[in-house]
Amino acid sequence: MTARHASSPLEALLVDGRFDADVYPSEPMSRHTMYRIGGPARFYVQVASIGALTRLVEACERTDVPWVVVGRGSNLLVADEGFPGVVIALGRDFRTCRFDEDTQRFCVGAGVPLSSVVQEAFRRSLAGLEFAVGTPGTVGGALRMNAGSRDEWIGERVASVTTFTPGEGLVRRAGDEIAWDYRTSSFRPEDIILECELSVEPADPFFIRGKMEASLARRKKTQPLSDPSCGSVFRNPEGNxxxxxxxxxxxxxxxKGGAQVSELHANFIVNTGDATARDVKDLIELVQAKVSETYGIELQPEVRFLGFSQ
Incomplete structure (x- = not known):
């Protein structure tokens, strides 16, 4: 695509040499999901700055092109047909992590892997994030789904969150202005999480190491970490x-085809090597139907679906 042939404000932006982003047309989403599954996005764009992000989202909105922001694809299933819009990844300016000694808080970009924040906290002998050791996603994704366990979750550590929303601009909210629940938060689909402040406190490094090692050992023993998956497929129903x-x-x-309910943990569906998105989706629906028939309980997926027709 050349500037001379750009046919819309979106396409004109994507070929503008001043646009602070890396643009990949027809990018296979199998390269960007932990499942290693997914057809091509019309455009995959890694934006490096807030200016590039706002220009891109506004161009999509003006041209009625669907868009979605993704992290590391740890909780994402993309259709075999791909996604007919723009997949946005947060690059350079959204991948910073700094610690404020005065407030005892980390200020972290949404594109930072949560695991790297956990390791930086450990390096500084700061406690509060041990539960998230080994979590594969980004900070932004962790906030949106309130990542954690039944007993501890990231929302408890959030002092503030900054978001960008088309038509509303930048908004900074205190952590207690956001509703945090099991595997959910009150962020709207159109809210793009940009950065957050996470509260931590000094602690004995041996205590921190012990909690991290226990959490990692539990994961390794109970979860199929060596197989491509999206993590837990379904939310735990109340009391179950x-x-x-x-x-x-x-x-x-x-x-179902190359998709399998894990032999190690039945809330994981793994890609045994050649699974398609349709295999995984069919297996999810089979599990839902069987559990409903057996227990009268409707399992709700945690995984995000992208590119599937309703």
Whole structure:
């Protein structure tokens, strides 16, 4: 595509040499999801600055082109047909992490891997983030889904969040102005999380190391970390374990094409090597139907679906 042939404000922006972003047309999303599954996005754009992000989103809005912001694709299933819009990834300016000694807070860009913040806190003997050790996603994704365990989650550590929303601009909110719940938050789909402040406190490094090692050991023992997956597929229903329900319905090890309900943890669906998005989606629906039939419980997916027709 050349500037001379650009046919819309969006396409004109994407070929503008001053646009602070890397643009990849027809980019296979299998390169950007932990599942290693997904057809091409019309455009995959890694924006390096807030200026580039706002210009891109506004151009998409003006031209009615669908857009979505993704992190490391740890909780994402992209259709085999791909996504007919713009996939936005947060680059350079959204990947900074600094610690403020006065406030005892980390100021972290949404594009930073959560695991690197956990390691930096450990290096400084700061406690509060040990529960997130080994979490594969970005800080932005962790905030949106309030990542954590049943007992601890990231929302408890959030002092503030800055977002950008088309038509509204930049908004900074205190952590207690956001509703945090199990695996959910009150961010709207159109809110783009840019950065946050996370509160931590000094602690004995041996205490921090012990909690991190125990959490990692538990993950390694109970989760199929060596196989491509999206992590937990379903939210735990109130008072129940999704994995126990799936296992109780006799579905451990069940396959659809190259997708399999993990033999290690029944709330994981893994890509055994050649799974398609349709294989995974079909298996998710099979599990939902069987658990509903067996227990009368409707399992709700945690995984985000992109590019599937409704």
């Amino acid at each position: 374990s999704a994995g126990a329900l799936v296992e109780g319905a006799g579905l451990k090890g069940v396959c």
